[in-house]
Structure formats: structure tokens, C-alpha cells
Amino acid sequence: MSIRDERKQQSRQALLDAALKLSTSGRSFSTISLREITREVGLVPTAFYRHFEDMDKLGEALIEQVSERLRQMILTLRQGYLSHEHSKTQTSIQFFFRAVDESPQDWMFLIAERWGGSTTVRGEISQEIELLVQDLANDFSASADFKHIKSSDDLRVMSSILVNLSFTWAMTWLDFATQYTGGELVDWQQQYIEQVSTQVRLLFRGIANWQS
Amino acid sequence: MSIRDERKQQSRQALLDAALKLSTSGRSFSTISLREITREVGLVPTAFYRHFEDMDKLGEALIEQVSERLRQMILTLRQGYLSHEHSKTQTSIQFFFRAVDESPQDWMFLIAERWGGSTTVRGEISQEIELLVQDLANDFSASADFKHIKSSDDLRVMSSILVNLSFTWAMTWLDFATQYTGGELVDWQQQYIEQVSTQVRLLFRGIANWQS
DNA sequence: TGTACATCAGTGAACGCGCGTTCACTGATGTAC
DNA sequence: TGTACATCAGTGAACGCGCGTTCACTGATGTAC
Numbered sequence: 001m002s003i004r005d006e007r008k009q010q011s012r013q014a015l016l017d018a019a020l021k022l023s024t025s026g027r028s029f030s031t032i033s034l035r036e037i038t039r040e041v042g043l044v045p046t047a048f049y050r051h052f053e054d055m056d057k058l059g060e061a062l063i064e065q066v067s068e069r070l071r072q073m074i075l076t077l078r079q080g081y082l083s084h085e086h087s088k089t090q091t092s093i094q095f096f097f098r099a100v101d102e103s104p105q106d107w108m109f110l111i112a113e114r115w116g117g118s119t120t121v122r123g124e125i126s127q128e129i130e131l132l133v134q135d136l137a138n139d140f141s142a143s144a145d146f147k148h149i150k151s152s153d154d155l156r157v158m159s160s161i162l163v164n165l166s167f168t169w170a171m172t173w174l175d176f177a178t179q180y181t182g183g184e185l186v187d188w189q190q191q192y193i194e195q196v197s198t199q200v201r202l203l204f205r206g207i208a209n210w211q212s
Numbered sequence: 213m214s215i216r217d218e219r220k221q222q223s224r225q226a227l228l229d230a231a232l233k234l235s236t237s238g239r240s241f242s243t244i245s246l247r248e249i250t251r252e253v254g255l256v257p258t259a260f261y262r263h264f265e266d267m268d269k270l271g272e273a274l275i276e277q278v279s280e281r282l283r284q285m286i287l288t289l290r291q292g293y294l295s296h297e298h299s300k301t302q303t304s305i306q307f308f309f310r311a312v313d314e315s316p317q318d319w320m321f322l323i324a325e326r327w328g329g330s331t332t333v334r335g336e337i338s339q340e341i342e343l344l345v346q347d348l349a350n351d352f353s354a355s356a357d358f359k360h361i362k363s364s365d366d367l368r369v370m371s372s373i374l375v376n377l378s379f380t381w382a383m384t385w386l387d388f389a390t391q392y393t394g395g396e397l398v399d400w401q402q403q404y405i406e407q408v409s410t411q412v413r414l415l416f417r418g419i420a421n422w423q424s
Numbered sequence: 425t426g427t428a429c430a431t432c433a434g435t436g437a438a439c440g441c442g443c444g445t446t447c448a449c450t451g452a453t454g455t456a457c
Numbered sequence: 458t459g460t461a462c463a464t465c466a467g468t469g470a471a472c473g474c475g476c477g478t479t480c481a482c483t484g485a486t487g488t489a490c
Binding site for chain 1 (some may be wrong): 443454
């Protein structure tokens with residue numbers, strides 16, 4: 001890639017990063033302006049048009065990028081789980097929240113825009129979530145816990161429960177950090193880990209006793 | 213109430229109704245303007261200030277009103293369920309979706325603003341959801357299916373799963389109506405009712421086999 | 425009941441501001457010979 | 458390698474627009490006597 005192309009890519013990425021940052025600092029994507037983004041990056045407003053036709057197009061690119069990062073991250077998470085299949089539920093939950101803490105903006109953006117954004121945005125996010133559900137369902141079908149589930153529809157439904165609940169878990173978790181600090185935060189987090197563990201155990205109890 | 217007070221109340225309610233309508237027609241509360249609301253009602257922009265200090269205050273009032281309506285509606289739903297406790301899961305789900313269809317804007321507003329709104333809005337909605345979770349947990353404790361659950365914490369965790377999943381169900385359901393029409397819509401709805409039924413049965417399978 | 429004054433929901437003009445978008449430009453980087 | 462021209466990311470001025478908010482106002486309704 002030429003020097004010019006490289007610099008252009010950097011600017012483009014800076015615009016995307018700024019948009020993600022501004023969209024997850026107490027406001028939503030649809031309330032931030034083109035000028036705010038360029039201001040954050042240190043470019044003149046008109047430079048925006050060298051990279052995106054308008055804010056909608058930047059939004060599309062952002063969803064794609066965020067989804068891709070989340071999918072990769074969850075893939076790593078699932079591989080970690082499969083290689084220690086018999087670890088405690090709590091440990092798995094802790095790994096999940098550690099992953100959430102590692103890229104909080106990605107989670108916040110996808111979840112806030114899932115129902116909050118425009119119809120287009122929602123459609124694109126729905127598709128990405130469908131991929132996550134399918135990924136997880138595939139993992140399930142390879143796991144010993146699910147050997148007795150014959151219907152692949154049932155597997156997808158179970159996967160869907162977990163994916164949807166995990167969004168609530170992630171956002172509740174991230175909200176704690178904005179409401180509490182220090183020891184109080186740790187206490188709430190600890191307590192929440194236990195609550196989520198109970199939820200997961202309950203689900204797996206249901207799965208263990210499932211017959212189609 | 214005097215004639216003047218009555219008319220003032222009507223205008224105030226008209227502003228709230230317009231705000232709810234505009235917030236749920238493809239955009240979110242934070243993207244609609246004071247002027248749009250008064251235009252929708254047929255008032256001059258400055259008249260707004262006779263009723264609310266600013267948009268934030270109107271938002272608070274709207275959350276309160278929407279939450280109250282949803283709580284009443286869910287109360288009716290739960291009473292209906294308790295009086296036909298041994299009806300099929302599918303029938304209960306159908307009643308739920310009928311309720312969603314009866315006040316779609318209330319559901320859309322609360323769910324979209326749950327993670328999409330400002331920090332204040334989110335805090336207020338969290339509290340309202342906590343009330344819903346507690347209501348449902350109380351119902352559980354009176355139900356035969358939950359006699360063996362000793363811990364009230366466990367009851368609340370189970371209730372919390374159901375409340376959180378129900379939000380996803382409601383929004384997914386309402387999204388169908390924007391994407392499909394006629395027979396195709398009915399087919400998707402039918403299919404989704406079955407998927408949700410599977411989810412609920414799975415949860416209750418877990419609950420039935422629960423030991424603390 | 426009638427009158428004189430007070431209240432106050434709604435009006436309409438005016439303001440300054442940040443917005444998205446246009447346009448002609450600049451000057452560093454790329455390309456052809 | 459050196460030169461002459463092309464490309465194009467970023468600039469800066471300018472625009473019209475909808476916004477929230479102020480202010481003095483109007484006229485119907487309420488209240489005191």
C-alpha cells in the first residue's frame with residue numbers, strides 16, 4: 001500500500017474510532033454529528049466526505065467492524081470454554097465479563113443500537129446476532145451436554161436464549177462501573193456473577209432434562 | 213377541576229402522546245425535537261414551556277406513564293394466567309403477544325430507551341424493570357410450580373430471566389410487523405410463537421429440576 | 425347577579441448556534457516518460 | 458535519475474436550515490366584592 005493509501009486508511013479508522021467512542025459515552029449513534037466526529041479526530045468537517053458518503057454509510061462500516069471484533073472475541077471465549085469443559089460455571093461467567101471489560105465500547109454500541117437505532121441499523125445488527133446464535137448452536141452440537149438433543153431447531157433456540165441473555169448481562173455489568181467505584185463496585189460485581197451463574201445453571205438444568 | 217385546568221391537562225397529555233409516537237416511529241427519544249412535538253400537537257413551540265421545563269422533564273414524565281401502563285397490563289396478564297394455570301404454554305405466549313400488540317409503543321419506548329437513552333433515563337428504567345421482576349417473583353412464590361424453591365433470591369433470578377427475555381420477544385415480534393405483511397407475517401409469527409414456547413418450556417424444565 | 429381585576433395557556437417575532445453540504449483551493453504523493 | 462503532469466486527502470469560506478430559548482403580548486377563564 002502506498003504512503004497516501006496508508007494515511008487515508010489511518011484517517012478512515014480514526015473517524016470510525018471517534019464515532020464509536022462518542023456513541024458510547026452517554027449518547028447514541030444517531031445523536032452524534034458529523035462535525036463532532038471530525039473535531040474529535042482533528043480534521044475539518046469537509047474531510048469526512050473523502051471517506052464516507054454520509055453518516056449512514058459510516059454507521060454501516062462501524063457495525064461491520066464492531067460485529068467482526070465481537071465474533072472473534074466470542075470465538076476465543078468459546079474455544080477457551082471447550083478446552084476446559086469441566087470448569088465451574090462461575091469461572092466461565094468470569095471469563096465472559098473479563099471479555100466484556102476488554103472491549104466495552106463494542107458491546108455497548110451493538111446492544112444500544114440493536115433496538116435504539118434506525119430500521120436499517122437494526123436490520124444489520126439482527127443479521128450479525130443471527131450469526132452469533134448459529135456459531136454457538138454449532139458448538140452446542142459438538143458438546144457432550146447436548147448429545148441427547150436431536151432437533152437442530154431446539155439447539156438454535158437454546159443458543160438464542162443464551163445470546164440474548166448475555167447482552168443483558170454485559171450491559172448490566174458495564175452499568176455497574178458507571179454507578180459504583182472501588183470496593184462497592186467489586187461487591188456488586190461479585191453478587192452479579194453469582195446471579196448470572198444461577199441463571200446459567202438453571203438453563204443447563206433445563207437442557208439436561210430436555211426431551212423433544 | 214376547572215375548565216382551564218382540564219384543558220391544560222389535555223395539552224400536557226397531547227405533548228406526551230406526541231413524544232411517544234415520534235419516539236417509536238423509527239427514531240429514538242433523544243433524536244426528536246421540542247419543536248417537532250409541538251408541531252405534531254398543533255401548538256406553538258413556546259407553549260411547551262407551560263407544561264415542562266425541558267425535554268428531560270418530559271422524558272421523565274413519559275417513562276413514568278409508560279411504565280405504569282405496562283405494569284398494569286402485565287398485572288392483568290398474570291392474573292389471566294393464574295386463573296388458567298394449567299393451560300398450554302403456547303396459549304400463554306399468545307396472550308403475551310396480544311398484549312404487546314395492544315400497546316406496541318409502550319414496549320418499544322421502554323426497550324429502546326433501556327440501553328439507548330441517557331444515563332438518567334437508563335437509571336429510571338432500571339428501577340421500573342426491578343419492580344416488574346419483583347412483581348413476577350411474588351407471583352412465582354404463590355405458584356405450585358415453585359413450591360420447592362426455598363431461596364427468594366433464586367425466585368428473583370428466575371423472574372429476572374423471564375422479564376429480560378420477554379423484552380427481546382416483544383421487540384422481535386414487533387419487528388416482524390415492519391418487515392413482513394399478510395400471510396408471510398402470520399407464518400413468521402406462528403413460527404416465533406413456537407420458538408418462544410420452547411424457550412419457556414426449557415426454563416420451566418430447569419425450574420422443575422432445581423435444587424438449591 | 426354584575427363588575428373590575430388577576431391569572432395564565434397559548435401566541436408570534438426575534439435571537440444566536442451548530443448543523444450538513446457546496447465549492448474552489450492547496451500541496452504532498454504518485455506516475456509516465 | 459530527473460522532470461512534468463495527474464491525483465486526491467485535506468482546507469477554509471460560505472450557505473441555508475431547524476433548533477432551543479427569550480420576551481412582551483393577548484384574550485379567555487377564574488376570583489373577589
